[in-house]
Amino acid sequence: MMAFSxxxxxxxxLLATRWxxxxxxxxxxxxGLLGFLILxxxxxxxxxxxxxxxxxxxxxxxxxxxxxxxxxxFAPALFGMNVPAWVAAFCALTAWxxxxxxxxxxxxxxxxxxxxxxxxxxxxxxxxxxxxxxxxPQALRLAIAPTVGFMVQVVxxxxxTSIIGFVELSKAGSIITNATFAPFxxxxxxxxxxxxxxxPISFGSRWLEGKLNVAHHAH
Amino acid sequence: MSLITLTDLHKSYGPHEVLKGISLTIExxxxxxxxxxxxxxxxxxxxxxxxxxxxxxxxxxITGLPVTTNPAELRALRQRVGxxxxxxxxxxxxxxxxxxxxxxxxxxxxxxxxxxxxxxQMLDRVGLAGRFDSYPGQMSGGQQQRVAIARALAMEPLALxxxxxxxxxxxxxxxxxxxxxxxLARQGMTLVMVTHEMRFAREVCHRLVFMHQGRIHEVGPPxxxxxxxxxxxxxxxxxxxxx
Numbered sequence: 001m002m003a004f005s006x007x008x009x010x011x012x013x014l015l016a017t018r019w020x021x022x023x024x025x026x027x028x029x030x031x032g033l034l035g036f037l038i039l040x041x042x043x044x045x046x047x048x049x050x051x052x053x054x055x056x057x058x059x060x061x062x063x064x065x066x067x068x069x070x071x072x073x074f075a076p077a078l079f080g081m082n083v084p085a086w087v088a089a090f091c092a093l094t095a096w097x098x099x100x101x102x103x104x105x106x107x108x109x110x111x112x113x114x115x116x117x118x119x120x121x122x123x124x125x126x127x128x129x130x131x132x133x134x135x136x137p138q139a140l141r142l143a144i145a146p147t148v149g150f151m152v153q154v155v156x157x158x159x160x161t162s163i164i165g166f167v168e169l170s171k172a173g174s175i176i177t178n179a180t181f182a183p184f185x186x187x188x189x190x191x192x193x194x195x196x197x198x199x200p201i202s203f204g205s206r207w208l209e210g211k212l213n214v215a216h217h218a219h
Numbered sequence: 220m221s222l223i224t225l226t227d228l229h230k231s232y233g234p235h236e237v238l239k240g241i242s243l244t245i246e247x248x249x250x251x252x253x254x255x256x257x258x259x260x261x262x263x264x265x266x267x268x269x270x271x272x273x274x275x276x277x278x279x280x281i282t283g284l285p286v287t288t289n290p291a292e293l294r295a296l297r298q299r300v301g302x303x304x305x306x307x308x309x310x311x312x313x314x315x316x317x318x319x320x321x322x323x324x325x326x327x328x329x330x331x332x333x334x335x336x337x338x339x340q341m342l343d344r345v346g347l348a349g350r351f352d353s354y355p356g357q358m359s360g361g362q363q364q365r366v367a368i369a370r371a372l373a374m375e376p377l378a379l380x381x382x383x384x385x386x387x388x389x390x391x392x393x394x395x396x397x398x399x400x401x402x403l404a405r406q407g408m409t410l411v412m413v414t415h416e417m418r419f420a421r422e423v424c425h426r427l428v429f430m431h432q433g434r435i436h437e438v439g440p441p442x443x444x445x446x447x448x449x450x451x452x453x454x455x456x457x458x459x460x461x462x
Binding site: 113115116118119121122123124125126127129133134137138141 | 269270271290293294295297298301302304306308309310311312321322325326367370371374
């Protein structure tokens with residue numbers, strides 16, 4: 001039997017970590033763009049757009065991410081399309097992040113006082129101009145900390161994509177465990193790597209929250 | 220032709236009728252105070268004139284333009300009628316100068332240089348010439364309210380609607396705002412204000428409109444309203460008769 005040194009284990013896990021990072025970033029950016037679109041649909045004064053956005057958010061927040069991954073991976077096969085695991089993983093995580101980000105950001109938009117909209121309206125600004133010049137810049141400041149905090153959820157969410165065969169950190173861990181029969185060492189390392197990725201993000205989120213709150217109060 | 224004409228205006232929040240048929244004409248250059256107890260519909264009336272509140276029946280006409288719910292028509296109308304709020308509602312993320320420049324640049328498509336020149340002129344007019352680069356949060360309430368006035372003036376409105384603009388201010392800051400309003404009145408600006416500053420109303424306004432339970436009870440020049448009130452409600456309101 002071939003022997004694995006601890007370095008072999010760590011090296012292979014770190015190589016797989018690249019895919020965890022890449023998938024997290026791609027899903028976060030894709031989810032951010034889609035989430036912004038849904039946010040706009042959610043807040044514009046159109047009943048149909050609002051209902052569509054709400055339905056989207058309810059569906060993706062009300063079902064497990066795991067089911068969404070399965071569906072993204074297996075549903076296209078019903079129509080004879082073979083979707084690579086990384087495409088399915090990216091699509092499902094993007095759609096899932098978008099729902100949560102849209103909802104986080106909606107809270108930030110609603111935290112901007114109504115008087116700000118009214119002041120803009122009374123100056124003759126259109127709805128879009130009120131949103132762009134007055135409300136979104138203020139909501140953005142409120143949104144930074146919770147948005148960065150949500151990125152931790154995305155990173156941890158990528159672990160689920162191992163189930164459809166995408167080789168990221170978790171999947172690499174189980175492959176290596178099957179070869180080394182040292183689950184405690186391997187999964188211990190996996191956990192440490194996840195922690196090393198997530199802790200700086202949540203620390204950064206808290207730091208930004210404190211900093212932006214102070215800046216906000218100084219105004 | 221009158222500047223603002225209200226015809227049999229009705230407004231309800233659900234089953235609760237707030238305005239029960241308001242008719243009033245306001246001429247250009249007039250300074251009018253809406254007075255009355257809270258809940259009498261003064262602020263609602265003012266917000267209807269600017270299209271911030273929809274109404275159910277009757278009409279509002281401003282220099283021939285009707286107040287509707289059509290967004291484009293409302294924007295055109297709001298360029299003629301500025302509004303100043305009790306809570307100032309300055310944009311906290313922008314400097315004072317930017318606050319004043321925003322609408323002229325975005326709505327009237329003025330160049331930055333033009334808008335800046337106008338903004339400096341308007342800030343000078345309200346006595347805040349040196350504060351162009353300050354943020355609203357660095358100013359007192361009275362100064363913030365004067366910025367709000369400058370911001371409304373920069374759009375060159377035909378009339379200003381003022382919704383209890385001194386009610387959120389500490390007593391020592393009220394006068395600096397009223398002094399600006401006095402200047403505007405002297406310069407011929409049409410002002411429609413909801414106010415509890417009776418002395419100011421008496422000294423500066425051409426007509427007072429006393430509202431009670433969603434109706435106009437009495438209209439007249441201050442001397443008449445204060446010295447010869449006709450209805451019991453008004454006599455009670457100005458303290459000539461116990462409630």
